[in-house]
Amino acid sequence: MNIYIKNVMTIFSLCFLISCTDNLNFDEINLNVDPVLTVPLVYFELDQNDFFDNTTGLEIPLVTDTSDFRVFKSSAIRNDLVKAVFDFEIENRFDRSFEINIIFYDGNDNITRTIPSFNIVSQDLNFVVSDSIEIVASPVFLSSRKVKVEVKLNPSSTQIDPNVYQLIKFKSTGTFYLSI
Amino acid sequence: MNKLVLLIFLISAISIKSQQKLAFSFGESPQTLLLNPGAETNFRSHYGIPMLSDFSFDIGLTGFNLNDLFSNDSRAFRTRFEQVLNKINSTDYMSFNTKVDVLNIGFRLNKKTYLSFGFYEELDFIGYAPKDFIELFYYGNEPFLNRNFSLSQISLKGDFLGVLHAGISKKISEKFNFGARIKIYSSSINIESLNNSGTFSSSTSNENIIRQSLNNLNGQVRTSGIVDSDDEFIDSPGEYFSRTFLGGNLGLGLDVGLTYHFTSQLEFTGSLLDIGFIKHSKNTKNFNINGNYTLDGLNFEYDTSSLSNYWQQVEQDFRDRVITDETQEAYTSWRPMKINAALKYSFGEKREKSCYSKTHKQYYYNSVGFQIHNTMRPIKPQFSFTSFYEASLSKKIHTKFTHTINDYSSTIFGAATSLQLGKLYVFGGLDNILGVADVSTANTVAFNFGFNIVID
Structure with missing residues (x-):
């Protein structure tokens, strides 16, 4: 009986002793997570009435609007952001050209980033442009808290007719490259 | 330090699993009664050695193994991680279950009736791989335009509880033995997030370049025993353990089982375990x-x-x-019910064994058969099929060899032995013998042991 027990114990012990994990390597566990997040940002549609003052009968050459921009209020985003890319798509059905300016501000209304202006010629239905910001090169961008979009109606010999329907559509996304 | 913890965790996670396959319907040891209250007993009484009468440890991981992540080759860890992420799916899971039999005693009431009772502690967890959200976290949403990320993939359930139980095994006829066990559960910790639904998606849109949507979102996490009534986390291990002995959230359960002899050589055993629930009303916190x-x-x-x-x-x-709220509402959780069944055909040399009260039992030295085991889990049952061969080397030494197919592998070979050393019954089993040679590639390794004093 004792011999049998010894044999059984030996077999069980051997099974555990010969268990090997020698071919495993735990020294190079280094996993960087680099997610890329895309979110919709500002969008709008403006028609001829937005550029025409019915009271004065004159064109409105510039319209602007502003919003809080709270993406960077999160310290996790601020700490891990490597690059931000803004994509814009504009459909201009006006017979006039536009200039669009996008400006980011910090909480004290100091400019943190001005995206280079873009001009959209009349009847350009598929205007596409991107702006990329490397955070290492522009760390001040992380203090952005507001965004303003200016839409400037470029001067022309033809005037806006409030009775003729025209439209400009603006779309944008922000793509944020993180390294966690 | 983090690597050490990770290493210990992952070494543990090599699917030490399914020891119940080895112990079920084998060896007539007292611990068989916990797997089948209708198991036949041929002894007068038994006294489990406290904390050692039945110990089982069962941890599993499906979808990949250690070698997939940590093989010592030239690939970067990131590459291996991404290959594993690509390989797994949302029904892969990590589970563990451990039971420590604190007290287990039984005695024969009369020729036909055997009573047993005791108390054990159990830790049980299963969590499924929410592949959608792991990929969303790892890659972000940008590469997955128009893909739905499903909240239903988030599914987990964990319990730490004590179980006070009393059972009866009764011989109805020469062919038929029936048994039942009543259980009082005392839950110390419960956490579960089940039946979630809804999707998150980023899709093309007419309004803007993309649109983000949360559709039909319905998620919940229910906990009890983790946060006290003052909203403070309970950080006393002593309190967690003390609540397992009738001090926690209580529940009721039932085990039933049977043994039926079609002939002297053909036997069926089956059991339903943990048909029960726990009502959580103390220290609940739900999201x-x-x-x-x-x-x-x-x-x-x-x-x-x-x-x-x-x-x-x-x-x-x-x-x-999107409404989010926290409540302290009471809720009911169901225990993971287990279904066990075995069909055994005995053959070979026929022997007789003296049992209690000068009765005798006839048995054969060899048997073959198959078993099924099924544990009801949130997304799908954990099912395994085992074929086995049993051989008795003597009246006091029994051995069992198994081959199992389950979620982990289709080539799991196991061996178990049951010894009688005087009045000491010892059970020990090892599953996936081939796998222990290199646990890095094994999806399942199992062990189980128990020490009981048995009075014939």
Whole structure:
């Protein structure tokens, strides 16, 4: 009986002793997570009435609007952001050209980033442009808290007719490259 | 330090699993009664050695093995991680279950009736791989335009509890033995997130370049025993253990089982375990999220007459449409019911064994058969099929060899032995013998042991 027990114990012990994990390597566990997040940002549609003052009968050459921009209020985003890319798509059905300016501000209304202006010629239905910001090169961008979009109606010999329907559509996304 | 913890965790996670396959319907040891209250007993009484009468440890991981992640080759860890992530699916899971038999005693009431009772502690957890959200976290949403990320993939359930139990095994006829066990559960910790639904997606849109949507979101996490009534985390291990002995949230359960001899050589055994529930009303903390939401972005209106804070509007709109709340409502959780069944054909040399009260039992030295085991789990049952061969080397030494197919592998070979050393019954089993040679590639390794004093 004792011999049998010894044999059984030996077999069980051997099974555990010969268990090997020698071919495993735990020294190079280094996993960087680099997610890329895309979110919709500002969008709008403006028609001829937005550029025409019915009271004065004159064109409105510039319209602007502003919003809080709270993406960077999160310290996790601020700490891990490597690059931000803004994509814009504009459909201009006006017979006039536009200039669009996008400006980011910090909480004290100091400019943190001005995206280079873009001009959209009349009847350009598929205007596409991107702006990329490397955070290492522009760390001040992380203090952005507001965004303003200016839409400037470029001067022309033809005037806006409030009775003729025209439209400009603006779309944008922000793509944020993180390294966690 | 982190690597050491990770290493210990992952070495543990090599699917030490399914020891019940070895112990079920084998060896007539007292611990068999916990797997089948209708098991036949041929002894007068038994006394489990406290804390050692039945110890089982069962941890499993499906979808990949250690070698997939940590093989010592030239691939970067990141590459291996991404290959594993690509390989797993949302029904892969990590589970563990450990039971420590604190007290286990039984005695024969009369020729036909055997009573047993005791108390054990159990830790049980299963969590499924929410592949959608792991990929969303790892890669972000940008590469997955128009893909639905499903909240239903988040599914987990964990319990730490004590079980006070009393059972009866009764011989109805020469052919038929029936048994039942009543259980009182005392839950110390419960956490579960089940039956979640809804999707998150980023899709192309007419309004803006992309649209983000939360569709039919309905999620919940229910906990008890983790946060006290003052909203403070309970950090006393002593309190967690003390609550397992009738001090926690209580529940009721039932085990039933039977043994039936079609002939002297053909035997069927079956059991249903943990048909029961726990009512959680103390120290509960639940988190819920419901709603639908579509985000196209900040819709600038260029209305000089009413300046808007678009971002604030978006946040408010989200809060209005996606409702999150915390409650302390009572809830009921169901125990993971187990179904066990075995069909055994005995053959070979026929022997007789003296049993209690000068009765005798006939048995054969050899048997073959198959078993099924099924544990009801949130997404799908954990099912295994085992074929086995049993050989008795003597009246006091029994051995069992098994081959099992389950979620982990289709080539799991196991061996178990049951010894009688005087009045000491010892059971020990090892599963996936081939796998222990290199646990890095094994999906399952199992062990189980028990020491009981048995009075014939």
